[in-house]
Every structure is written in structure tokens, then in C-alpha cells.
Amino acid sequence: MSVASVTSLPVKNTVLVENMSAVSREQRSAWLLSLPAIALMILFLIGPILSVIALSFTNWQLGMTNINWVGLDNYREMIGDSTFWKAFNNTLMYVGIVLPVSVIGGLLVALLVETRMAGKALYRTLFFLPVMGTLIAMSIVWEYILQPDFGLLNMVLSKFGMSGENWLNDKDTVIYVLAGIGVWHQLGYNLILFTSGLLAIPCHLYEAADMDGVPHGWSRFQLITWPMLGPITLFVLVITSIKAFQVFDTVAVLTQGGPGKSSEVLLHLMYTEGFEFFRTSYAASITVIFLFIILLITVIKIRFIDKRVHY
Amino acid sequence: MKKQLCILGLFAAFVGSACAETTLVVQYPYGELFDGLHKKLAKDFEIKNPDIKIKFRANYENYEDASQKVMREAMTNQLPDVSFQGLNRILPLVEREIAVPLDSFLTNEDRTKNGFNASMMSPAHFSNQTYGLPFAVSLPVVYFNKELVKQATGNNQLPGTWQEIFETAASINALKGSEKGLYFDWKVTGNWLWMSLVMSQGGKIIKDGKIAFNTPEGEWAINQLAEMHTKAGMPNLQRRSAEKSFGAGNIGIYVTSTSNLGYFTRTIGDKFTLVTGKFPNIKKNGKLPVGGNAVVMLTKDEEKQQAAWKYIKYITGPVGNQQVPHFTGYMPSNKVANVNLGSFYDDKPNHLTAVSELPWMDTWVTYPGRNSLKITDIIADELESVVSGERADEAKLVLKEMTEKANRLL
Known part of the structure; x- marks a missing residue:
């Protein structure tokens, strides 16, 4: 605001103008203060995503100096690529197992542990152990357990007169075995989240239920526990599905997508295409599809489920 | 003073030599x-x-x-x-x-x-x-667990051709224990042993920038792979576990690179007698990839x-x-x-x-072009469907499919 305009205006207007300049000053400093965060977001989040999207329309390969615009070629190749569809279906299958089993399992175990009088801390620790170990290291342990000749699992099975499988090298079992490891790893995390949710339910609700003659067990769960766990359940669902879609470590260590791509999953395929076959632009287009799925989950969370959760 | 100079001199000499060093x-x-x-x-x-x-x-x-x-x-x-x-x-x-x-x-x-x-x-x-x-x-060679082979065949003669190897493997499988007859290290990097099979018959891998093994030599090669499953009962092991198994004396015949010799000799120790043999059935006009x-x-x-x-x-x-x-x-x-x-x-x-x-000895062929490594992977997957027995009965069809798939990327 120029000085001239202020002097020429009546007093009332001057106040307004001063107010406005105060507002704009505030706005300016607000922008200024959030600038570092915005800059970092552009640098580390939005920038890379945009460049990945741009890359997916080119034929660039890691280390190459020439780059050409190829339009939708990568996506067309992807539609005709049986490996991509195998990876896509396997990922859905994996999520389809890990999500319900680890969420429902986590809730059940949390309820069981919390209703016990003694040993709560011990059980919590035991179930949480797999979460604390790095999955890469844990995968190597699983490799020894599942080894067909002298692995622990087959040795135990043979004690009971059953013959074990070659678990990780069998087309029919491999994805279930990986999903099993996924559940094992995720369950403890969900358990802890549900436990914190259970502890946050105020005692007086249960006391009130007692006084109103609500029987123990299922009705109490249905009337009080489950509705009160709504927000945490939503969080667990979203986190678990995103984590399940991100399955990578176990596949990379145990199977490398084999045998015959029957355990290939999206993230591992992206890694193989990009960093083993050096087909960087094709890997970028897989990444775009992957990001789209994650985005979809987030949108579903915000648009639909948020509204139905009882707070 | 003299001492100080001396130290200075030593220091200079040290710096001097350090500078000249690459x-x-x-x-x-x-x-x-x-x-x-x-x-x-x-x-x-x-x-x-x-x-x-x-x-x-x-x-x-x-x-x-x-x-x-x-x-x-x-x-x-x-x-x-x-x-x-x-x-x-x-x-x-x-x-x-x-x-x-x-x-x-x-x-x-x-x-x-x-x-x-x-x-x-x-x-x-x-x-x-x-x-x-x-x-x-x-170069690829055959490794024998001499005692295990003898136990199965009853004589000291080691098998020389693929057919003899398959028969010996079958009789090792038939032994009482859990020993397996044969492991062919087909998953080794760069389709190396697949190329060995094709080239040993005089077949070519690449001609004019396209796959050249969809020929009688290639058919012969993929049939050997199929017979490794059907005749020799080869287990579909991962490479690392197969290596360990052979070292522990659980596999009779093992086909892979001569480079494994040092490793095998060390891990086997005195457990059994390790003998190597030439890659089987190399034709006169045949080659082996280096x-x-x-x-x-x-x-x-x-x-x-x-x-x-x-x-x-x-x-x-x-x-x-x-x-x-x-x-x-x-x-x-x-x-x-x-x-x-x-x-x-x-x-x-x-x-x-x-x-x-x-x-x-001949060149270890690289599939030309930007999809080179992807092609290696596609071929390995197709070979797996034969070696694992899943499509052992239609090996010829797999060879045809594999050629088409690879050529699309060349």
C-alpha cells in the first residue's frame, strides 16, 4: 500500500487498509515460515514423483546418455507383459491374505493378552519381537527354517511322519509361505496398536455396562470395545494394507520372485527391471502404477471410511 | 639442531615418496x-x-x-x-x-x-x-562323487555321455538313502550352461541379431534338460542349496563351471573322492562358451x-x-x-x-541390445518350466515360445 493512497483516504478506510496490510503481512510471513517445508517437499516428494512419471514416458536406461520420448510404449508393453500381471496378481493375493489375517489376528491376540491377569508384558514383548528385528535378517532365519533337506520345519514334520515340501521352490506353496511370514511380521505391530486402543477405552464405560446388566463377552465387545476401537482399526487397516503392498524384503532374500515368477510382486519386479535389467523407464512405469494403488488406498481412507468411524 | 634437521629430512623424504605414489x-x-x-x-x-x-x-x-x-x-x-x-x-x-x-x-x-x-x-x-x-x-565340467557312483553302478567306470549320466543318476536315486543322482547347474548366470548344451552340438545362440537356437541342436539341448527331469529325476533345487548338498555328499553327479573346483575341494575335504570329467557329448564342430x-x-x-x-x-x-x-x-x-x-x-x-x-572354447554370447539382461531372465524362466518337469513333455514347444519371446525384445 502506497503512502499516497493512505493519506488521501478517509480515516475509516485507513483502518481497513492497515488491517488488510496486516493480513497480507501475516500471510506473507506464513508463506515465508512454511517455505522450508514446501521446498523440502518439492525437493524430496513432489519432484521425484514428477520425474518418475516423466521417465515412464521415455526409453531411458540407467547410465545411458541418450533419452527419447516414447509416449505410452512402456505402458503398452506392460499390458502385454505376463510377468507384470503375475506380479500384480501375486501382490493382490499377498495383500488379500496378510491384511485380514494380521488385522483380525492382531485384534484377537490383543484381546486375549489384555484379559489375562498375569504375563501381559511378556506376551506383548514376544509378539512384538518380529517387528523389532529387521525383516532382511529375519528372512535369512526363515530360509534356514524352510530349507527342504535339513530345515527345521521339515525335520519337525518328519518327526510326525509327514513329508515336508520344498516350500520356497514350489509354485503352489511359495506365495502362501511368504504371506505367512508377512503375517508373522505384521501381527505384533497390529497387536501393539490394538492394545493401546484397548487401554484408551475408559473403564467407566464397562462399569456402566455392568450396572445396566450387559452380559460379559460378545455383547460387551459389540457394544463398547469394537466401536471404541474404530479409529485405531481404520489406522491399522490402512497401515497394514500399505505395508502389505510394499512387500519386498522377503521376496528379495528368499525367492527372488521364483520359481518361474510365481512369487514375483510389484516392488520386487520394479527393482529387478530397474536395477538388474537396467530398464529404468519401464521400472518407472511400474512405479507409477504402484503409486496409483497407494494413492487409491489413501483416497478410500479419506473419502469413505473416515466418515463411518465412530469417534 | 642436527637431530631436528635429521627429522626434517626424514619427513621430507616421507612426503616426497608419498607424493610420487599412485x-x-x-x-x-x-x-x-x-x-x-x-x-x-x-x-x-x-x-x-x-x-x-x-x-x-x-x-x-x-x-x-x-x-x-x-x-x-x-x-x-x-x-x-x-x-x-x-x-x-x-x-x-x-x-x-x-x-x-x-x-x-x-x-x-x-x-x-x-x-x-x-x-x-x-x-x-x-x-x-x-x-x-x-x-x-x-569352462563347464562334470563333477563326480566317485564313491556314490560306484555304490550305485557297482564298478569304477564313470559315465561319459549324457545318457550314461542319466542312467547312473537314476540308479543313485534308487539307492536306499536320500541321495540324489544329478544336479545340472542350469540357473548359473547368463544362461551359461544352456548355451553350453546348444553350442556343444555346434548350434549358434545369436545370428544376425536374432535368437538362433530354434534348430535341431537347440531341440537336442532342451530334450536333454527335459530328460534330466524325466530320466535322471533331477531335484529342482536352488543353486546354493544344491552346492551345499553336493559338498555334503548327497548328490552323485554335478555339472557346473570348473571354477567351483577350489570351493568343492575345500568343502569336501576327505568326505569322498572328487573326480572331474569332460562336458559330455561335445561334437567335433561343437563349442563351449568361456x-x-x-x-x-x-x-x-x-x-x-x-x-x-x-x-x-x-x-x-x-x-x-x-x-x-x-x-x-x-x-x-x-x-x-x-x-x-x-x-x-x-x-x-x-x-x-x-x-x-x-x-x-568360444565366446560367451551376450544378447545384443538394451533388453539383454531381461532376455537372459526370460530364457531362464522358460528353461525352469522344463527342468522342473512342469512342461517336460512339451519341451519343443517351450523352445519355440522362448525363441519368440526373446526375439520380440531383440
């Missing part, structure tokens, strides 16, 4: 196979060239890892000065202008007297330039290049290269070094098997 950063794959050899060569080289120091980085896990690391480091300017790469992985480095051509360093004497001849250059020779020198080379790795120069600094060349020439030359079989199951790539080894092989018949295959 340090070469070197990185190689398969530490478990090569550590001993590289340490010995570096020590000998440093004694002869006190002004050059060799510094090793943590070794690459395998050839894939070696290739990937170099490509990433090229983008971030962190390349080692000298690197060892799989013999089928040089081309991608040439396409990306990472490897330095070596021709200008080679003198006429090197070419004629020191063994750096055309055949040594050929595996890493692209568009009339040499981008790497083979360092340690290998495995192993080559040394490439990566430094772009001219002064360092001179030092790097001295080192490369030493380890691939007539003297240094002789050390290769002393520490590993590999063979020297340099013909003169091989001749100079003289009586080394006399009491090591297991080492000699691969040497006797040298007349059949």
Missing part, C-alpha cells in the same frame, strides 16, 4: 573364490612397482552385482580405477562409455610375445576396440591410466596370470602363462579336465 582402487567379484589370488597378485605387483599401491574395495557379490555397482557409480563419479566384470557383462559398459579402450596401451611385443593375441582379446572386443582383458576363465571374468580399466585420469595399465598387464600377463590355477579352479586366460605353468597340472588331474577342453 593408489589404484580395485574391485572384484566372488570374494570366496578370489580373495587369496588377488591378495597374492597385489603383493607381488607392489614389490615390483613400489610407486603404485593397490587398494581393494569390498568385493562384489557376483557378476550381476558387479555390473550394477559400476553403472550406479558411473553416475555418481565414484568408480574404482580398475574393476573385474563377468565376461558377458562388458558390452553394457561399452554402450555407456564407462570402460576405457585398451588398444593404445598394447605394444606389438605384447601382442606377439606376451600372449595378448587376438583370441585373448575377442571376448571383450567391440566395434574394433578392446575394452577388457580376460583374467580368469572357466566363463569367468575380465579386467576393465575405468579411470579417466591419464596418469592413473598408466599405473592401471601396468597392473592390468601384470595380472593378465605371462608371469602374474600363472597364479590363477594356484588359488582357484579357473584357468589362466593368457596362453603364454598357461604354457609356462608346465608341470603344475601333472599331479592335479581335476584341474586338467577344463584345460583339455580349451580347443572348444
Whole structure:
């Protein structure tokens, strides 16, 4: 605001103008203060995503100096690529197992542990152990357990007169075995989240239920526990599905997508295409599809489920 | 005062020598196979060239890892000065202008007297330039657990042809224990043993830029793979567990590179007698793809290049290269070094098997173009469907499909 305009205006207007300049000053400093965060977001989040999207329309390969615009070629190749569809279906299958089993399992175990009088801390620790170990290291342990000749699992099975499988090298079992490891790893995390949710339910609700003659067990769960766990359940669902879609470590260590791509999953395929076959632009287009799925989950969370959760 | 001067003098001398010194950063794959050899060569080289120091980085896990690391480091300017790469992985480095051509360093004497001849250059020779020198080379051989074979067949005769091998394997399978007859290391890097089967019959891998194994030779090769499942009952093991199993005495016949010899000898110890045999059924016009790795120069600094060349020439030359079989199951790539080894092989018949295959040695083909590594993977997957028995009865169809799939990417 120029000085001239202020002097020429009546007093009332001057106040307004001063107010406005105060507002704009505030706005300016607000922008200024959030600038570092915005800059970092552009640098580390939005920038890379945009460049990945741009890359997916080119034929660039890691280390190459020439780059050409190829339009939708990568996506067309992807539609005709049986490996991509195998990876896509396997990922859905994996999520389809890990999500319900680890969420429902986590809730059940949390309820069981919390209703016990003694040993709560011990059980919590035991179930949480797999979460604390790095999955890469844990995968190597699983490799020894599942080894067909002298692995622990087959040795135990043979004690009971059953013959074990070659678990990780069998087309029919491999994805279930990986999903099993996924559940094992995720369950403890969900358990802890549900436990914190259970502890946050105020005692007086249960006391009130007692006084109103609500029987123990299922009705109490249905009337009080489950509705009160709504927000945490939503969080667990979203986190678990995103984590399940991100399955990578176990596949990379145990199977490398084999045998015959029957355990290939999206993230591992992206890694193989990009960093083993050096087909960087094709890997970028897989990444775009992957990001789209994650985005979809987030949108579903915000648009639909948020509204139905009882707070 | 005199003492101080003395110290100053010493210090100056130290600084002086430190300045004249060039340090070469070197990185190689398969530490478990090569550590001993590289340490010995570096020590000998440093004694002869006190002004050059060799510094090793943590070794690459395998050839894939070696290739990937170099490509990433090229983008971030962190390349080692000298690197060892799989013999089928040089081309991608040439396409990306990472490897330095070596021709200008080679003198006429090197070419004629020191063994750096055309055949040594050929595996890493692209568009009339040499981008790497083979360092340690290998060929496929058959390993026998002599006692286990004898237990199954009842005599000391080792099987020679594929059909004999399959029969022996079947009788080992029929033994009481859990021992398995045969493991063919078909999953080894770069479709190497698949190529060995095709080439041993005189078949070609690539012709005019397209897949050339959809021929009678290719059909023969894929039928052998199918029979490994149907006749020899070959277990579909992962490579690492198969290796361990053979070392523990649970597999009778094992087909893979001669480079495993050192590892097997060490792990087997006195458990059983290890005997090697020639790759079966090699035809007169047949060939075998050469495995192993080559040394490439990566430094772009001219002064360092001179030092790097001295080192490369030493380890691939007539003297240094002789050390290769002393520490590993590999063979020297340099013909003169091989001749100079003289009586080394006399009491090591297991080492000699691969040497006797040298007349059949040919290039380890790289699938041309930008999808090279993806094609390797596609072929491995198709082969798996036959080896695992899933499509063993329609091996010919798999061969046709595999050719079509690969050609689409070529």
C-alpha cells in the first residue's frame, strides 16, 4: 500500500487498509515460515514423483546418455507383459491374505493378552519381537527354517511322519509361505496398536455396562470395545494394507520372485527391471502404477471410511 | 639442531615418496573364490612397482552385482580405477562409455610375445576396440562323487555321455538313502550352461541379431534338460542349496563351471573322492562358451591410466596370470602363462579336465541390445518350466515360445 493512497483516504478506510496490510503481512510471513517445508517437499516428494512419471514416458536406461520420448510404449508393453500381471496378481493375493489375517489376528491376540491377569508384558514383548528385528535378517532365519533337506520345519514334520515340501521352490506353496511370514511380521505391530486402543477405552464405560446388566463377552465387545476401537482399526487397516503392498524384503532374500515368477510382486519386479535389467523407464512405469494403488488406498481412507468411524 | 634437521629430512623424504605414489582402487567379484589370488597378485605387483599401491574395495557379490555397482557409480563419479566384470557383462559398459579402450596401451611385443593375441582379446572386443582383458576363465565340467557312483553302478567306470549320466543318476536315486543322482547347474548366470548344451552340438545362440537356437541342436539341448527331469529325476533345487548338498555328499553327479573346483575341494575335504570329467557329448564342430571374468580399466585420469595399465598387464600377463590355477579352479586366460605353468597340472588331474577342453572354447554370447539382461531372465524362466518337469513333455514347444519371446525384445 502506497503512502499516497493512505493519506488521501478517509480515516475509516485507513483502518481497513492497515488491517488488510496486516493480513497480507501475516500471510506473507506464513508463506515465508512454511517455505522450508514446501521446498523440502518439492525437493524430496513432489519432484521425484514428477520425474518418475516423466521417465515412464521415455526409453531411458540407467547410465545411458541418450533419452527419447516414447509416449505410452512402456505402458503398452506392460499390458502385454505376463510377468507384470503375475506380479500384480501375486501382490493382490499377498495383500488379500496378510491384511485380514494380521488385522483380525492382531485384534484377537490383543484381546486375549489384555484379559489375562498375569504375563501381559511378556506376551506383548514376544509378539512384538518380529517387528523389532529387521525383516532382511529375519528372512535369512526363515530360509534356514524352510530349507527342504535339513530345515527345521521339515525335520519337525518328519518327526510326525509327514513329508515336508520344498516350500520356497514350489509354485503352489511359495506365495502362501511368504504371506505367512508377512503375517508373522505384521501381527505384533497390529497387536501393539490394538492394545493401546484397548487401554484408551475408559473403564467407566464397562462399569456402566455392568450396572445396566450387559452380559460379559460378545455383547460387551459389540457394544463398547469394537466401536471404541474404530479409529485405531481404520489406522491399522490402512497401515497394514500399505505395508502389505510394499512387500519386498522377503521376496528379495528368499525367492527372488521364483520359481518361474510365481512369487514375483510389484516392488520386487520394479527393482529387478530397474536395477538388474537396467530398464529404468519401464521400472518407472511400474512405479507409477504402484503409486496409483497407494494413492487409491489413501483416497478410500479419506473419502469413505473416515466418515463411518465412530469417534 | 642436527637431530631436528635429521627429522626434517626424514619427513621430507616421507612426503616426497608419498607424493610420487599412485593408489589404484580395485574391485572384484566372488570374494570366496578370489580373495587369496588377488591378495597374492597385489603383493607381488607392489614389490615390483613400489610407486603404485593397490587398494581393494569390498568385493562384489557376483557378476550381476558387479555390473550394477559400476553403472550406479558411473553416475555418481565414484568408480574404482580398475574393476573385474563377468565376461558377458562388458558390452553394457561399452554402450555407456564407462570402460576405457585398451588398444593404445598394447605394444606389438605384447601382442606377439606376451600372449595378448587376438583370441585373448575377442571376448571383450567391440566395434574394433578392446575394452577388457580376460583374467580368469572357466569352462563347464562334470563333477563326480566317485564313491556314490560306484555304490550305485557297482564298478569304477564313470559315465561319459549324457545318457550314461542319466542312467547312473537314476540308479543313485534308487539307492536306499536320500541321495540324489544329478544336479545340472542350469540357473548359473547368463544362461551359461544352456548355451553350453546348444553350442556343444555346434548350434549358434545369436545370428544376425536374432535368437538362433530354434534348430535341431537347440531341440537336442532342451530334450536333454527335459530328460534330466524325466530320466535322471533331477531335484529342482536352488543353486546354493544344491552346492551345499553336493559338498555334503548327497548328490552323485554335478555339472557346473570348473571354477567351483577350489570351493568343492575345500568343502569336501576327505568326505569322498572328487573326480572331474569332460562336458559330455561335445561334437567335433561343437563349442563351449568361456566363463569367468575380465579386467576393465575405468579411470579417466591419464596418469592413473598408466599405473592401471601396468597392473592390468601384470595380472593378465605371462608371469602374474600363472597364479590363477594356484588359488582357484579357473584357468589362466593368457596362453603364454598357461604354457609356462608346465608341470603344475601333472599331479592335479581335476584341474586338467577344463584345460583339455580349451580347443572348444568360444565366446560367451551376450544378447545384443538394451533388453539383454531381461532376455537372459526370460530364457531362464522358460528353461525352469522344463527342468522342473512342469512342461517336460512339451519341451519343443517351450523352445519355440522362448525363441519368440526373446526375439520380440531383440
